[in-house]
Amino acid sequence: MSIATSSRRYFHSHVWARITALLSLPLAWLGVLYIGSLAALFITSIWKIDTFTSKVVREFTLSNFIDVLTDKAYFNVTVRTVGVAVAVTIICAVIAIPMAFFIARVAKPQSRPVLIALVITPLWASYLVKIYAWRTMMAPDSGFLNWLVSPLGLSSPGFGMIAVIIGLSYLWLPYMVLPIYAGMEKLPDSIVDASADLGAKPGRTFLKVILPITWPAIIAGSLFTFSLSLGDYITVQILGGTFQMLGNVVYQNFALNLPFAAAVALIPVIVMMVYLASVRKSGALDNL
Amino acid sequence: MGSKSSVIISLRGLSKNFGSVRAVDGVDLDIYQGEFLTLLGPSGSGKTTVLRMIAGFEKPDAGSIELNGKEITHLPAYERDVNTVFQDYALFPHMDVISNIEYGLRVKAIAKDERRAQAMAALAQVRLDGYENRKPSQLSGGQRQRVALARALVNRPSVLLLDEPLGALDLKLREQMQIELKELQRQVGITFIFVTHDQEEALTMSDRVAVFDRGKIQQLDKPATIYENPANSFVAGFVGISNLITGAASLSLLGKGGTWLVRPEKIEIDSPATGGRRAQGQIREVEYLGPATRFLVDLDVGISLMALRQNTSESATSVAEMRNTKVTVSWDIESEYKVEK
Numbered sequence: 001m002s003i004a005t006s007s008r009r010y011f012h013s014h015v016w017a018r019i020t021a022l023l024s025l026p027l028a029w030l031g032v033l034y035i036g037s038l039a040a041l042f043i044t045s046i047w048k049i050d051t052f053t054s055k056v057v058r059e060f061t062l063s064n065f066i067d068v069l070t071d072k073a074y075f076n077v078t079v080r081t082v083g084v085a086v087a088v089t090i091i092c093a094v095i096a097i098p099m100a101f102f103i104a105r106v107a108k109p110q111s112r113p114v115l116i117a118l119v120i121t122p123l124w125a126s127y128l129v130k131i132y133a134w135r136t137m138m139a140p141d142s143g144f145l146n147w148l149v150s151p152l153g154l155s156s157p158g159f160g161m162i163a164v165i166i167g168l169s170y171l172w173l174p175y176m177v178l179p180i181y182a183g184m185e186k187l188p189d190s191i192v193d194a195s196a197d198l199g200a201k202p203g204r205t206f207l208k209v210i211l212p213i214t215w216p217a218i219i220a221g222s223l224f225t226f227s228l229s230l231g232d233y234i235t236v237q238i239l240g241g242t243f244q245m246l247g248n249v250v251y252q253n254f255a256l257n258l259p260f261a262a263a264v265a266l267i268p269v270i271v272m273m274v275y276l277a278s279v280r281k282s283g284a285l286d287n288l
Numbered sequence: 289m290g291s292k293s294s295v296i297i298s299l300r301g302l303s304k305n306f307g308s309v310r311a312v313d314g315v316d317l318d319i320y321q322g323e324f325l326t327l328l329g330p331s332g333s334g335k336t337t338v339l340r341m342i343a344g345f346e347k348p349d350a351g352s353i354e355l356n357g358k359e360i361t362h363l364p365a366y367e368r369d370v371n372t373v374f375q376d377y378a379l380f381p382h383m384d385v386i387s388n389i390e391y392g393l394r395v396k397a398i399a400k401d402e403r404r405a406q407a408m409a410a411l412a413q414v415r416l417d418g419y420e421n422r423k424p425s426q427l428s429g430g431q432r433q434r435v436a437l438a439r440a441l442v443n444r445p446s447v448l449l450l451d452e453p454l455g456a457l458d459l460k461l462r463e464q465m466q467i468e469l470k471e472l473q474r475q476v477g478i479t480f481i482f483v484t485h486d487q488e489e490a491l492t493m494s495d496r497v498a499v500f501d502r503g504k505i506q507q508l509d510k511p512a513t514i515y516e517n518p519a520n521s522f523v524a525g526f527v528g529i530s531n532l533i534t535g536a537a538s539l540s541l542l543g544k545g546g547t548w549l550v551r552p553e554k555i556e557i558d559s560p561a562t563g564g565r566r567a568q569g570q571i572r573e574v575e576y577l578g579p580a581t582r583f584l585v586d587l588d589v590g591i592s593l594m595a596l597r598q599n600t601s602e603s604a605t606s607v608a609e610m611r612n613t614k615v616t617v618s619w620d621i622e623s624e625y626k627v628e629k
Contacts, residue, residue, distance in 0.1 A: 195380075196345075
């Protein structure tokens with residue numbers, strides 16, 4: 001009996017051996033790099049710092065959390081960050097839903113791949129290039145946006161929260177369009193026909209049939225836009241002016257006070273967990 | 289059907305192209321109030337497209353559709369007084385059974401209590417009492433089928449359109465649903481237009497059958513006439529199994545030219561009776577079907593005929609022994625039907 005035959009027989013009769021062979025690599029990746037880094041983050045956040053040398057002292061303390069929770073400034077940053085993430089998610093959804101609907105159900109089937117390619121084209125360009133492009137467009141006096149709205153007696157919002165929301169919405173839009181497109185494309189024509197057949201006008205069909213059925217896809221898209229916005233700090237640095245989000249606080253602190261930065265970095269993780277739990281409770285993930 | 293009463297749907301010169309394919313080619317058809325009409329044909333024959341044009345899901349390229357004497361050719365689907373039962377049922381997956389059934393009534397802004405009462409009655413009519421709070425995903429195929437029926441019928445449409453509604457069900461359930469559908473149609477008295485590719489289904493359920501091929505109606509008549517006296521060789525070949533006797537065989541066997549049809553169940557093997565047509569041959573194949581046996585007989589004149597015989601007392605072994613034996617086949621001259629082309 002050759003080795004190949006004997007190993008084949010072994011795998012055939014040992015289910016757990018097969019599962020181990022299949023999943024050991026992805027599980028190692030998930031365990032070490034993903035869960036491991038989160039654990040490291042958490043452990044670091046309960047260590048002390050030598051204020052003189054900025055070196056981490058491996059002794060237990062809750063002071064980092066107490067600082068984060070009691071200082072009003074960090075609470076305000078958290079609220080601002082969540083607010084920006086919510087705004088970006090809503091803007092992306094409002095743009096992406098009709099866009100995905102058009103591509104999936106109005107455009108001719110043969111032009112769909114082209115339209116989808118157009119949606120994801122911005123992902124081929126570097127993040128930094130796109131954000132610096134927005135910086136020049138957003139510039140208070142000389143920017144393109146200012147030139148565009150000045151005939152209306154308006155001026156560009158300049159750098160700040162509005163610019164950050166616009167920039168992030170631009171960056172993450174494809175992540176909202178793709179899952180919604182997939183959800184709407186999957187929807188059988190007969191379901192839409194059935195709604196019209198029962199007397200519903202197109203608007204009602206959209207609100208009562210298409211939107212509820214694709215809701216899980218919209219939630220899936222919102223998980224991307226919300227979490228990506230929560231953690232961003234580079235766009236905020238480039239477009240935000242003096243505006244700051246949680247990522248910037250982490251960035252400013254991690255060289256000087258790593259345990260404190262770790263405690264701040266746990267905030268978006270917790271916010272994301274709360275969001276996931278509430279989404280799950282709403283049943284939106286049941287049909288994913 | 290009986291009552292040649294009023295025409296409820298009238299199709300005139302109805303045509304539809306998909307690209308270069310002429311899916312429906314100048315169909316004229318009058319459908320009467322309260323009848324069960326089946327559009328029968330192979331896939332691609334245009335039967336479903338005709339149904340979808342009546343429903344308003346496809347726009348005809350030419351021709352007109354009238355419903356209750358009013359032209360509806362260019363009305364959108366949501367303004368037509370017809371309802372459809374879809375092949376895949378098309379139930380709304382995010383709504384429970386009762387909300388699915390209430391959907392059409394809700395659109396019409398019927399008050400909640402009234403709506404609920406009508407929906408519950410429709411649910412009872414399809415014998416699904418107690419299932420109102422299930423989701424479609426929790427139902428079997430047959431149950432979904434019934435919910436789809438209730439959802440359409442609760443609106444009391446002038447016409448119910450059924451697009452191969454039994455196609456996804458297994459044989460036993462399908463036969464049961466055929467009977468239920470027919471009973472339901474008698475109860476509610478609504479005109480049913482039923483699309484199927486299953487000729488047996490068409491023959492058992494319909495008042496009239498329209499046989500479609502290549503976008504045209506080949507024959508429109510009662511099931512018995514379609515079966516016994518097919519208008520042309522397509523209908524003869526599509527509806528039931530038929531023996532077509534043509535050319536030289538027709539001249540030598542029947543003493544007349546043209547194409548003639550004899551149904552297998554009309555052909556007897558070694559019948560003691562005299563008279564009618566008689567021919568010698570040898571049994572090539574024997575198929576035991578349970579209630580009947582099918583014989584393929586090679587005639588000495590050079591053609592083969594299919595004969596079907598009811599099994600009264602024969603066992604599978606005794607009929608199997610008849611293979612390769614010499615036999616005489618016979619049939620009445622009245623069983624021969626002239627077939628066009």
